[in-house]
Amino acid sequence: MELTGAEIVVNCLAEEGVEFVFGYPGGAVLNIYDAIFKQNKFKHVLVRHEQAAVHAADAFSRASGKVGVALVTSGPGVTNAVTGIATAYMDSIPVVIISGQVPTPAIGLDAFQEVDAVGVTRPCVKHNFLVKDVKDLAATIKKAFHIAATGRPGPVLVDVPKDVTAHRTEFIYPDSVAMRSYNPVLKGHAGQVKKAAQMLLEARRPMIYTGGGVILGNASEQVTELAKLLHFPCTNTLMGLGGYPATDRQFLGMPGMHGTYEANMAMQHSDVLLAVGARFDDRVIGNPAHFAREQRRIIHIDVDPSSISKRVKVDVPIVGDVKQVLEELLKLLKASKEKPDESALNTWWTQIELWRSRNCLKYNRESDIIKPQYVVEKLWEATKGDAFVTSDVGQHQMWAAQFYKFDKPRRWINSGGLGTMGVGLPYAMGVQLAHPDAQVACVTGESSIQMCIQELSTCKQYRLPVKIVNLNNRYMGMVRQWQEFFYGSRYAESYMDSLPDFVKLAESYGHVGMKIEKPSDVEPALKEAFSPALKERLVFMDFITDQTENVYPMVEGGKGLSEMILAEEL
Secondary structure (H helix, E strand, O other): OEEEHHHHHHHHHHHOOOOEEEEOOOHHHHHHHHHHHOOOOOEEEEOOOHHHHHHHHHHHHHHHOOOEEEEEOOOHHHHHHHHHHHHHHHOOOOEEEEEEEOOHHHOOOOOOOOOOHHHHHHHHOOEEEEOOOHHHHHHHHHHHHHHHHOOOOOOEEEEEEHHHHHOEEEOOOOOOOOOOOOOOOOOOOHHHHHHHHHHHHHOOOEEEEEOHHHHHOOOHHHHHHHHHHHOOOEEEOHHHOOOOOOOOOOEOOOOOOOOOHHHHHHHHHOOEEEEEOOOOOHHHHEOHHHHOOOOOEEEEEEOOHHHOOOOOOOOEEEEOOHHHHHHHHHHHHHHOOOOOOHHHHHHHHHHHHHHHOOOOOOOOOOOOOEOHHHHHHHHHHHOOOOOEEEEOOOHHHHHHHHHOOOOOOOOEEOOOOOOOOOOHHHHHHHHHHHOOOOOEEEEEOOOOHHHOOOHHHHHHHOOOOOEEEEEEOOEOHHHHHHHHHHOOOOOOOOEOOOOOOHHHHHHHOOOEEEEEOOHHHHHHHHHHHOOHHHOOOOEEEEEEEOOOOOOOOEEOOOOEOOOEEOHHHO
């Protein structure tokens, strides 16, 4: 049976088991939208901006473990989507973006709404395709899903000219994909795994350091089993939170620029460091030269060989799927008659507890102004630690990471690598659609929320009852903090002096708005928002917080991991 290119796109998505397509129509994709109108295999979610389409698809993937899908038109449609694509690329999230393109005879002639989508997106996709023949369409989409989801995941763009969506051909969807140039290594080298096991057993000051690869690789169970088996301390990066339960005593908190004192000191002073699905990026280890001052042996497990020894030279590199490698490592450790030196381990834990006693996350709990940390703590209590939490980027993101104790993977959805303001609300939409019965909270700030606030309209249309926790300090908080520390308190353009009434704004979109100005009202407001009475409603909570509050600890750019600024030192 012959189908049009547009019908082939729809059938391919159905074959892949796609549940939601996030998109915005335009001239170059109208044939595809017409085909979507005629089918009932998946649902289309109409966002209000293409950036939000990719963010929502990205979050759907993060929360569900499936490939997210976005559909945008040519020209400004695809350029609007680039921020979302780059966000997914930096955090290795599998998303397939289908973009419309001008008809093939018009490509390169500056046609109306033409942009070189392949050229524009090349630096921020795992791969991209321009389909010039309808006969190649089905196989290309199959390849796109395969590339996006395997190896180190990432976004893949398929650019489809309008005439290709109108042409007809026989529809055959391939059962499998074979690409000579793309064969990710999944099984770790047996000899290297054996070396790693021996090194861990010999460790006197061990540390397990995990990143987003543990979440994406569904390996949190194996990480937890390994840490428990060896009684080793564990830290999760911003992208890896939930990979090891945060309420467990062996968890030292997040490492890095705004990590805990105990996590950073243990990372710096360990003698054997096991890095799993993490990349030693600048926000985690600070200055690599300072990190290298302490002698340690490093085991690095990652599915992407280019991430190994990229910033820090490692001793035992293991390329492979983190879950498979950890399972092999666990087998060897369980079979071994050797055990870690218990005396040395006890001494190490004594030192760690001494670092932990500094209580680096303390803040003034007696203030008569709402402290943002307090709001996050009460959010954790109100949701019993079981919510999906999305965030935008800034101080509120760090406070959410520090004070919401994530015990499960895929519950913390934020932009780590690109640091994209505006992601919080579309992320919450994608998560809520992935888990319609779950509690979803978006922790944001008054600057970030305004970047994609039009998506309150999408939430209304699709009845998405997300709870927005706006930590409103009337500043671009993290910008103000840096200006205070490093620019002589010259607050250049960081003050928000023309804010909307968020309560009225939320109500104008048909949602519930609350303004909370006193610490005593924080807990009652959160309880009301998450009560059965408002279970089906989006609630926008505008918490008026302390303008002067800063995120601590903090490692200044260019400084070493153990060179932290602590609140008590100021």
